[in-house]
Amino acid sequence: MASFTLNINGKQQEVDVDPSTPMLWVLRDHLNLVGTKYGCGIAQCGACTIHLDGTATRACMLTVSSVGNSEITTIEGLSEEGDHPVQKAWLEVDVPQCGYCQAGQIMTASALLEKNPNPTDEEIEMAMNGNICRCGTYTRIKKAVKLAAKS
Amino acid sequence: MTLVKTKIGRRAFIRNTGLASGGLVIGFNWLASCKMTPEQVNNLPKEWFELNGFLKVGDNGLVTIMSPNPEIGQNVKTSMPMIVAEELDVAWKDVIVEQAPLNTDIFTRQLAGGSQSIRQGWESLRMAGATARHMLKEAAAQAWGVPANEITTKDGMLTHEASGNSAGYGEMASAATNIEVPEEVELKDNGSFSIIGTDKRNVDGKDIVTGKPLFGLDVYKEGMLTAMIVHPPAFGMKYKGMNADTVKTMPGIKDVFHFVVYPEGMEKQWSDGGGIPELVAIVGNSTWECMQAKKALQVEWEQDSMAESTSYHEKALAELLEKPTEAPARQDGDVESAFKSAAKIVESTYSAPYLAHNTMEPMNFFAHVTPEKAELLGPIQTPEFAEKTLAARLGMPLEKIDIMMTRMGGGFGRRLYGPFVIEAAVISQKMNAPIKLVYTREDDMTQGTYRPSYKVKYKAGLDESGNLIAWHVRGAGTNDDLIFENRFPAGAVDNYLAEKHSLTTNVTTGAWRAPRSNFIAGAEQAFMDEVAEAAGKDPLEFRLELFDRAINNPVGDPENNDYDPERYAGVLKLVKEKSNWGTDTGKARGVAAYYCHNSYVAQVLELEDGGDMPRVDKITCAVDCGIVINPIAAKNQIEGGMIDGIGHSTYSALSFENGRPEQSNFDTYRLIRHSESPKNIEVHFVDNGIDPTGLGEPSLPPVIGALSNALYQATGRRFYKQPFINDKPPLVG
Numbered sequence: 001m002a003s004f005t006l007n008i009n010g011k012q013q014e015v016d017v018d019p020s021t022p023m024l025w026v027l028r029d030h031l032n033l034v035g036t037k038y039g040c041g042i043a044q045c046g047a048c049t050i051h052l053d054g055t056a057t058r059a060c061m062l063t064v065s066s067v068g069n070s071e072i073t074t075i076e077g078l079s080e081e082g083d084h085p086v087q088k089a090w091l092e093v094d095v096p097q098c099g100y101c102q103a104g105q106i107m108t109a110s111a112l113l114e115k116n117p118n119p120t121d122e123e124i125e126m127a128m129n130g131n132i133c134r135c136g137t138y139t140r141i142k143k144a145v146k147l148a149a150k151s
Numbered sequence: 152m153t154l155v156k157t158k159i160g161r162r163a164f165i166r167n168t169g170l171a172s173g174g175l176v177i178g179f180n181w182l183a184s185c186k187m188t189p190e191q192v193n194n195l196p197k198e199w200f201e202l203n204g205f206l207k208v209g210d211n212g213l214v215t216i217m218s219p220n221p222e223i224g225q226n227v228k229t230s231m232p233m234i235v236a237e238e239l240d241v242a243w244k245d246v247i248v249e250q251a252p253l254n255t256d257i258f259t260r261q262l263a264g265g266s267q268s269i270r271q272g273w274e275s276l277r278m279a280g281a282t283a284r285h286m287l288k289e290a291a292a293q294a295w296g297v298p299a300n301e302i303t304t305k306d307g308m309l310t311h312e313a314s315g316n317s318a319g320y321g322e323m324a325s326a327a328t329n330i331e332v333p334e335e336v337e338l339k340d341n342g343s344f345s346i347i348g349t350d351k352r353n354v355d356g357k358d359i360v361t362g363k364p365l366f367g368l369d370v371y372k373e374g375m376l377t378a379m380i381v382h383p384p385a386f387g388m389k390y391k392g393m394n395a396d397t398v399k400t401m402p403g404i405k406d407v408f409h410f411v412v413y414p415e416g417m418e419k420q421w422s423d424g425g426g427i428p429e430l431v432a433i434v435g436n437s438t439w440e441c442m443q444a445k446k447a448l449q450v451e452w453e454q455d456s457m458a459e460s461t462s463y464h465e466k467a468l469a470e471l472l473e474k475p476t477e478a479p480a481r482q483d484g485d486v487e488s489a490f491k492s493a494a495k496i497v498e499s500t501y502s503a504p505y506l507a508h509n510t511m512e513p514m515n516f517f518a519h520v521t522p523e524k525a526e527l528l529g530p531i532q533t534p535e536f537a538e539k540t541l542a543a544r545l546g547m548p549l550e551k552i553d554i555m556m557t558r559m560g561g562g563f564g565r566r567l568y569g570p571f572v573i574e575a576a577v578i579s580q581k582m583n584a585p586i587k588l589v590y591t592r593e594d595d596m597t598q599g600t601y602r603p604s605y606k607v608k609y610k611a612g613l614d615e616s617g618n619l620i621a622w623h624v625r626g627a628g629t630n631d632d633l634i635f636e637n638r639f640p641a642g643a644v645d646n647y648l649a650e651k652h653s654l655t656t657n658v659t660t661g662a663w664r665a666p667r668s669n670f671i672a673g674a675e676q677a678f679m680d681e682v683a684e685a686a687g688k689d690p691l692e693f694r695l696e697l698f699d700r701a702i703n704n705p706v707g708d709p710e711n712n713d714y715d716p717e718r719y720a721g722v723l724k725l726v727k728e729k730s731n732w733g734t735d736t737g738k739a740r741g742v743a744a745y746y747c748h749n750s751y752v753a754q755v756l757e758l759e760d761g762g763d764m765p766r767v768d769k770i771t772c773a774v775d776c777g778i779v780i781n782p783i784a785a786k787n788q789i790e791g792g793m794i795d796g797i798g799h800s801t802y803s804a805l806s807f808e809n810g811r812p813e814q815s816n817f818d819t820y821r822l823i824r825h826s827e828s829p830k831n832i833e834v835h836f837v838d839n840g841i842d843p844t845g846l847g848e849p850s851l852p853p854v855i856g857a858l859s860n861a862l863y864q865a866t867g868r869r870f871y872k873q874p875f876i877n878d879k880p881p882l883v884g
Contacts, residue, residue, distance in 0.1 A: 001402070018402065018439070025439040029377075034369040035362015037560075038438075039511050040592045044817035047511060075362030082361040090360045094352045094783050097791055098224025099359035100511040100560030106360060125826040132817065134511045134561050135224050136794030138828035140787065 004064050008033070009077025019065035024048045026064050027074060035075035035103045039132070046131030049104040050074050056111035058130075075103040078110060086110045089148035097135035105131045109145045118149055200324040202286055203332070204257030205235055205279035212307050212321035214241050217251040219258040220268045221532050222355075223562030225847040226784040227268045229354045231276055233780055234269075237346040238280030238339060241320065242306040248354040253534040253554040263532040263559075264567050264662065266748035266845025269780060273842055281336040283327070290326035291318060341778060341840045350783035355558060365558040367529035370517045370587055376405060378578045378586045379441045381431040381450055382598045385810030386658045387458050390429045391451040398433070398448045403440030407433050407448065410581060412574050418543050422536035425600035425659035426570030432578045438589055445591070456657050458809035461504070461604075464629055464656065468606040471627040471652040472500065480636035483706050484646035486612075489621035493612030497685045501609075501674035503873040504804035505629070506602035506663055507812075507820065512560020513595040518575035519585035524551045525576055526585075530559035532566040540573055545580065563795075564662035568600045593815040601805060602663030603631040605670045609678040612646070617686030619644050619697065626671065627652035630660045633667055635713060639746065640679075642712040643701040658807065664795065665848035668747040669855075670873075673800060676743035676856025681869065690860065691732055691742045695720055714746045718775050721837055722753035725773035729835050730755035738768060741860025745853035749844035751775040751837075754793070756857035758865045759830075764876055765865050767797060767829035767858070772850060774834060777841035785846050786834045792850035793832065798823025800855040800873045821874075 006013045008031065015030045024041075027033040027050075036059055039047030043058040050059045051073040078084045086109050096102045105128065112119060112127040119127065124145050133141065196209025206216045216232035232248045253261055260271055284304055291309040292299035295316045302311050310317040358365055383389060395407035413419060413428045431450055435441040490496060516529035525545055531537055534554045542549050559566055575588035590598075605628045612621035622644045626633035636649035663669060683693035701709070701716035723744050726732070732742065732755060744753035753773045758765040770793055779785050802821040806813045814820035859870050868880040 021439045029437040034364045040817050042816055087360040091356045096353055096359045098561040102359050103362045128825040132822050136791035138825050139832055
């Protein structure tokens with residue numbers, strides 16, 4: 001066990017956990033931030049995507065000891081009122097079916113648009129390819145990313 | 152208006168629960184507050200009046216509608232309450248939706264499966280809304296001293312024009328709880344709807360995009376421990392023993408023990424399918440600590456039955472395809488003589504591997520079992536059946552068992568089978584503590600209740616003019632006999648023979664989105680294309696000719712056929728028109744149509760140029776599901792079903808070596824991704840006003856046929872073996 005001070009969604013948070021614990025489980029089990037989802041545990045599905053200093057990162061393979069002073073943003077911290085352009089576009093297009101993967105999809109999409117405000121279809125697909133949607137909402141996700149890019 | 156009875160025999164569909172309890176005030180629990188807008192939150196009523204089990208009206212006019220069925224992503228949590236709201240005549244903005252707990256006294260068929268929620272819920276949902284509206288009108292009539300039939304309703308308002316009286320539902324809600332439930336109620340006419348048929352966005356949408364705790368895995372409760380299981384590494388193996396001493400002292404670990412989920416002789420339900428009788432449990436403070444202990448634990452297993460490999464399944468299924476069955480499933484005419492006289496014979500064999508469900512949210516369940524009661528909370532498609540097994544296993548009466556349903560991170564049939572509910576309860580009982588059982592992705596994938604592996608052989612005979620005169624299908628599956636003998640083209644061919652075999656294996660199988668149809672539709676529709684080509688006819692026109700035969704001059708008693716040929720032909724004609732079939736787009740195209748789960752679907756699929764496995768550029772899809780409740784969500788189901796079908800037939804497979812699944816996570820089990828998904832999808836509905844049917848499954852099966860047929864046009868190769876990405880068929884001709 002070791003103590004870590006983390007910068008999550010703009011707040012300093014203290015946790016006392018095994019240094020090998022992935023951020024996914026620190027967020028979910030220790031900080032009650034359950035919007036970040038467990039899907040595979042090996043960075044293959046993208047359900048656990050968070051922002052690490054603004055870059056889309058898989059929390060399931062990011063150990064708490066490697067985070068240091070980096071800023072972490074989770075789906076809960078993406079916007080205060082749930083009105084980030086990507087979230088609004090997701091609602092407008094009515095993307096979700098089961099909804100489980102969507103927090104990860106939104107975190108990947110918002111990191112993409114931050115760096116590339118007007119991505120082409122190919123750029124959207126390349127950026128989003130690490131996020132699996134088992135319900136098959138891919139065409140709607142692409143539509144929503146393009147709608148968010150416009151706003 | 153249509154009059155319907157609220158009671159049939161002794162079973163009352165709608166009961167006034169308010170009468171018994173005097174107008175309940177019900178608080179919101181953590182599952183409840185979905186779809187509340189900020190306005191609604193600031194404007195919550197002081198009191199709620201429950202008019203029946205489906206709905207309660209607040210003193211300020213807000214209405215809470217219970218969504219009875221489990222939500223697995225099929226969007227019933229939005230569409231089922233829409234039906235209640237329609238007949239209640241309340242504005243959708245004033246509706247709050249709440250997930251109902253398991254309650255068999257009030258709700259019928261609280262199950263998600265077979266695309267049946269809307270079809271089978273249609274009447275009771277309408278009655279629930281209409282009955283409440285009737286009671287509100289009666290209450291207003293008494294208050295105003297006017298006849299109830301002169302009162303009109305709209306958007307939650309009651310109006311009596313002649314006397315100039317009007318009131319909101321909230322003002323009459325208290326009085327309405329004292330009105331008797333009518334014996335008959337009036338329903339709106341199909342076609343006079345104001346909510347049904349309009350786009351209503353997912354009631355949980357805001358909570359989903361902001362990461363609120365909605366799913367079973369998100370359940371955290373005071374004092375809760377985390378539990379994991381260790382299951383046999385291969386089918387055909389069972390528990391032998393373990394030494395857990397060192398693992399028990401690992402950080403955060405509370406206990407490690409062997410336990411019996413299903414004692415011998417205990418009465419089980421069908422929903423216990425796939426349940427392993429004995430397992431090992433690891434219980435600890437956190438998920439990561441349990442995962443570490445799970446890795447460190449050495450358990451001994453022993454062989455219990457045959458160690459089956461994929462090579463064995465394939466060989467055994469292929470042998471069955473060579474064997475006639477003892478009695479055919481259906482036989483019209485005489486196929487053997489017809490084949491002898493046929494001008495042309497076409498023959499092909501198709502196959503598909505086992506598939507895992509791979510819901511994105513792995514199996515999990517919360518349980519708190521004490522000597523007094525059992526509280527269960529989590530994602531399950533069949534709560535009613537789980538409750539019965541729990542009663543048998545825990546030795547408790549049903550009244551002491553409460554099951555609450557969370558939103559589910561996918562179902563696809565996997566959560567019809569709930570051994571994990573029983574496992575969670577037994578672990579909680581043993582620990583005497585609240586626990587959340589969590590499967591790792593590897594547990595989820597390697598202890599599945601899989602889509603069976605299938606093979607099917609078709610033989611067709613054509614006469615000199617290219618008419619289909621004989622059709623013989625012989626299918627085989629693992630623990631499943633695959634063939635629907637009364638589906639198309641049965642009834643459209645004079646000489647027809649359907650035979651089915653099942654290969655008993657110890658790899659557990661079960662329903663997977665559109666069971667059997669998910670393979671047989673693709674095979675049948677690909678074969679139909681081969682037959683049309685041999686007949687020298689356009690594949691779409693060839694199908695329409697067969698439907699003409701089934702409509703005008705059916706073979707045998709048409710009552711025996713599981714389809715309506717006019718509706719079937721209807722979707723083909725619609726897709727023909729919308730896709731401009733017959734005009735040269737310069738792209739490879741394939742067509743397919745199928746009927747399953749009471750809905751009809753036809754597709755034209757178009758591929759991009761180039762490559763061995765070209766990407767889908769566009770799908771035009773026509774659907775007949777009767778009345779469309781919520782078009783924006785209906786299209787979502789249809790789009791997703793097609794992407795699912797394309798993905799699994801192209802990329803996915805689960806194989807076995809000596810009973811051990813060879814894929815255990817998404818690094819080896821391939822699922823379709825963004826850049827492989829169709830670029831454009833268009834969905835068109837047949838507008839016929841018929842009572843609605845479901846959409847969770849019907850678009851998946853035919854798309855595999857449409858894809859095969861387009862692939863042939865693009866590559867000159869007929870793909871017979873799924874997943875297509877691994878198939879290397881020769882060039883035809």
